Amino acid sequence: MNNNIYRYPLEKVREIRDLRDMLLQSEELYGDRNAYLLKDPIATRQVMPRSEEAKNLKIDRKRPYVPVTFKQYASDVRALGTGLMHLGVTAGSRVAIYAETRYEWYVTYMAVVNGLAVVVPLDKEQPAKEVVNLVKSSEADVLLFSKSKKDVIDSIRDQVPGVKHFVNFDLPEDNEADLYFWDILKDGANFREQGDLDYDTLPIDPEAMQILLFTSGTTANPKGVMLSHKNICKNLMGMCQMTYIDENDVFLSVLPIHHTYECTCGYLCQMYRGCCVAVCEGLRYIVPNMQEAKPTMVLVVPLMMEAFHRGIMKKVKSDPKLEKKFKFGLTLTKGLRKVKIDLRRKIFDSVHENFGGNLRMLISGGAAIAPELLESMQDMGFHCLQGYGLTECAPILALNRTHFFNNLSAGQPLPGVDVKILNPDENGIGEILGRGDNVMLGYYKNEEATREAIDDEGFFHTGDYGYLDEDQFVIITGRKSNIIVTKNGKNIFPEEIEFVLQQHPLIAEVVVSGKERKEGDSIVHAEIFPDRETVDEDPELRGLPLTDERIKAKIDLVVREVNRELVNYKAVRTIELRDSEFPKTTAKKIIRH
Numbered sequence: 001m002n003n004n005i006y007r008y009p010l011e012k013v014r015e016i017r018d019l020r021d022m023l024l025q026s027e028e029l030y031g032d033r034n035a036y037l038l039k040d041p042i043a044t045r046q047v048m049p050r051s052e053e054a055k056n057l058k059i060d061r062k063r064p065y066v067p068v069t070f071k072q073y074a075s076d077v078r079a080l081g082t083g084l085m086h087l088g089v090t091a092g093s094r095v096a097i098y099a100e101t102r103y104e105w106y107v108t109y110m111a112v113v114n115g116l117a118v119v120v121p122l123d124k125e126q127p128a129k130e131v132v133n134l135v136k137s138s139e140a141d142v143l144l145f146s147k148s149k150k151d152v153i154d155s156i157r158d159q160v161p162g163v164k165h166f167v168n169f170d171l172p173e174d175n176e177a178d179l180y181f182w183d184i185l186k187d188g189a190n191f192r193e194q195g196d197l198d199y200d201t202l203p204i205d206p207e208a209m210q211i212l213l214f215t216s217g218t219t220a221n222p223k224g225v226m227l228s229h230k231n232i233c234k235n236l237m238g239m240c241q242m243t244y245i246d247e248n249d250v251f252l253s254v255l256p257i258h259h260t261y262e263c264t265c266g267y268l269c270q271m272y273r274g275c276c277v278a279v280c281e282g283l284r285y286i287v288p289n290m291q292e293a294k295p296t297m298v299l300v301v302p303l304m305m306e307a308f309h310r311g312i313m314k315k316v317k318s319d320p321k322l323e324k325k326f327k328f329g330l331t332l333t334k335g336l337r338k339v340k341i342d343l344r345r346k347i348f349d350s351v352h353e354n355f356g357g358n359l360r361m362l363i364s365g366g367a368a369i370a371p372e373l374l375e376s377m378q379d380m381g382f383h384c385l386q387g388y389g390l391t392e393c394a395p396i397l398a399l400n401r402t403h404f405f406n407n408l409s410a411g412q413p414l415p416g417v418d419v420k421i422l423n424p425d426e427n428g429i430g431e432i433l434g435r436g437d438n439v440m441l442g443y444y445k446n447e448e449a450t451r452e453a454i455d456d457e458g459f460f461h462t463g464d465y466g467y468l469d470e471d472q473f474v475i476i477t478g479r480k481s482n483i484i485v486t487k488n489g490k491n492i493f494p495e496e497i498e499f500v501l502q503q504h505p506l507i508a509e510v511v512v513s514g515k516e517r518k519e520g521d522s523i524v525h526a527e528i529f530p531d532r533e534t535v536d537e538d539p540e541l542r543g544l545p546l547t548d549e550r551i552k553a554k555i556d557l558v559v560r561e562v563n564r565e566l567v568n569y570k571a572v573r574t575i576e577l578r579d580s581e582f583p584k585t586t587a588k589k590i591i592r593h
Contacts, residue, residue: 005412005472008403010241018204018229020114022236022272027074030247030274034067036103037250037278037293042182043103044068049182054171065278065293068103070271076185081111081199083188084142087165087179091202093117094138094212098131098153099146100124101257101279104169104181106267108144113210113229115202117142120212121258125586128152134214135160137222138444144181146170206230209441213260213391224444227260231394234437235264236272238414242399243363243385245297247274250358252295254280254304256586260395261365265387266299287311287354294356301588302369305362305384309373312351312380314533330379344381351380363387366587368476368495370503371407378407387411388474392453392460394438398474409473410466414438419474420459421467425491428467429477433459465493482592484514484522490569492524497562497570501526504558505534509582511592515574523573528555529581546579 016022041047044066047054089095095112097119099105112119120138122131124146131152135143143163145153147170157166165179172178188199204210211227251270255262270277278293280286286304300308316326329347336343345352352359362377364386374384383402388410389395397419398411405411413419417436424430439460442450454460465483466476478493485491494512501510508531514522530551536542541551556575563571582590 006242006401006404006415007471008401010415011244011402013237013240016233016237016272018114018206018233019110019268020204022233022268023074023077023110023114026271026274027070031071031074032069033247033274034276035070035073035271036068036106037065037276038068038103039063039065039279039281040103041066049180049186050171057171067276070274073107075189076107077110077114078199079188079192080107080181080185081114081116081188081202082191082196083184083186084111084116085199086187086191087142087184089117089142091115091117093142094120094140095142095144096120096122096135096138096140097144097258098122098124098126098149099144099169100148101253101262102146102169103279104144104146105257107185108181109263109267110271115204116199118210118212120214121263122214123258123586124149124256128155132156132159134222135163137214137224138212141165142167144169204229206233207441209444212444213258215391221446223446223449225260225391226441226444227394228441231438231440232264232268234416235394235396235414236269238416238436238438239265239269239387239396239399240273241415242401242411243361244402245269245273245275249273249275249297250293250295251275251277252280252286252290252293252298253277254283254286255299255301255588259587260391261389261587262299264395265363265365290356290359291354292356294358296358297361297363298359299363299365301366302364302373303584303588305364305369305373305377308355308362309377312354333381334379342381344379348380352382361385365389367589368410368499370499372503374407385411388476390460390462392440393434393436393462394440396438397432397434397436397462400473406469406471406473409469409475411474412472413474418459419468419472422461424467429465430467431480432462432464432466432474432476434462435459482513484512484524486522486569492570494524497524497526497566497572500562500565501528501559501572504562506531506555506558508532509590511582511590512572513592524570525574525576526559526572527576527578527582529578530555547577552577 038044042049042054095117097105097108109119120140122134141162142165144167167179167181169181172180206229208228209226210229213225215223253266257263280289316323333344333347361383369386377384385400385405387396387399389397396414397417398413400411420433421430422433435458463480464476465478465480478495482494483491497512498510501507507528509529511527513525515525516522530546535551544551559572559575584590
């Protein structure tokens with residue numbers, strides 16, 4: 001990779017050989033600093049794990065955040081690892097985690113991955129049937145879960161005979177045979193006090209499979225992505241060379257931790273750079289948690305940033321005087337920035353205070369985001385960047401930089417990553433391929449799928465289409481699987497049309513697809529979820545069902561306006577309204593049918 005494309009010097013990072021090496025370095029560098037801010041009194045040792053208080057414990061969201069240091073976390077990792085070793089967990093084991101984001105999840109992942117066994121993070125929203133499929137497919141023999149997942153676990157116990165140990169993160173009832181996470185950790189600590197430190201020197205092959213991530217669970221043979229320490233460590237070093245993060249940063253963790261985007265970029269990255277992670281109590285508590293934890297950075301998906309922006313603008317527009325003042329502030333700060341004076345945070349201080357007052361960066365991933373939205377947030381003093389990655393790439397392939405970014409793009413390739421376009425058309429658009437040490441080892445026990453995904457030159461075929469601009473920014477136009485092909489061979493990327501349609505306030509969500517006609521040709525069809533608030537602002541539409549013909553007529557006018565901006569073969573020919581949001585993954589991506 002040619003480093004000249006970056007324009008600014010890359011950030012300095014320290015070399016890490018594997019995740020245990022990373023943990024040891026961070027413990028030494030940041031030992032007494034806060035690694036986590038938690039609400040859980042057991043994890044923060046405010047309550048004894050096996051006390052009566054623990055038995056009846058309910059997390060009180062009014063309880064203030066309590067810190068856990070890097071030293072405490074590293075000690076807990078080693079204690080749990082030692083305890084699991086004494087349970088018979090070995091290098092041949094597969095340890096699955098089925099729970100929400102919490103301290104026990106963080107400890108388990110690191111304890112397992114550091115030479116003990118293969119860790120298998122599961123989506124906490126997976127239903128029982130899919131959990132069975134993934135546990136069997138991964139050959140998991142240990143399953144850790146939280147109280148919130150107990151009903152699912154109870155319903156599948158006899159269907160997963162390969163699981164030798166069920167471990168509850170929360171205190172089991174007296175009549176239950178499940179092991180208790182904190183008992184195992186305590187036992188491990190006792191073994192270590194007696195001199196058993198064998199866990200600390202378990203061999204780690206940086207290039208061997210240590211992490212198994214499933215991209216789906218619904219098929220008979222789900223795709224299991226095999227990742228190594230090398231994959232993760234190279235990705236961590238690469239992304240931190242692109243975007244400045246240090247020990248003074250506080251992250252608010254809001255995305256599902258099983259997903260490699262949050263796991264690598266919102267957990268392991270923070271451990272690497274000495275940051276503190278505040279665990280969010282749930283999506284409805286994001287703003288209150290921000291005001292309490294005062295984060296400097298948050299990883300989001302586009303839907304979350306849209307919600308932040310919508311909340312700001314709703315408040316601004318509720319008062320004509322405030323709206324006038326806000327618009328003047330935008331004009332003033334834009335003018336001052338032209339002469340290198342930046343007063344955005346000062347002028348929009350009340351907006352920043354709503355998010356805790358320290359928020360300096362929002363990083364968006366998981367799906368495309370409107371550049372206008374990024375620019376609008378940037379105009380208020382929030383530095384917003386987007387990146388591009390896939391589970392198979394551990395996950396980041398490209399990332400916008402702190403000082404050099406393009407709101408239209410998903411970023412530039414990470415250092416050490418080669419990105420090229422396969423068979424570009426006359427506009428330079430083709431399939432995006434990526435190659436580097438971050439690319440997976442392959443799909444678990446699926447050589448055919450691996451050969452289809454990784455070519456002889458080592459390039460991973462992403463299935464995304466796009467192009468590289470003159471500065472090597474990756475511009476994504478759409479998914480290969482979503483392309484609509486017309487009878488005369490024209491390729492239409494639905495995402496391009498969806499992006500334009502969603503700029504209108506009447507449209508909350510939209511999915512564009514091809515609709516076959518009798519003649520065998522495909523026409524462009526849009527399924528639209530109207531925005532309830534915008535609809536109700538129109539006196540003629542207020543209170544009407546979202547699928548009402550009068551609302552459809554208004555949206556049809558919007559679609560006609562959009563069609564004027566599109567070449568004829570891309571024009572939306574038919575529309576359909578829906579009265580509820582599209583179903584989404586836990587990473588907040590719309591599930592396309």
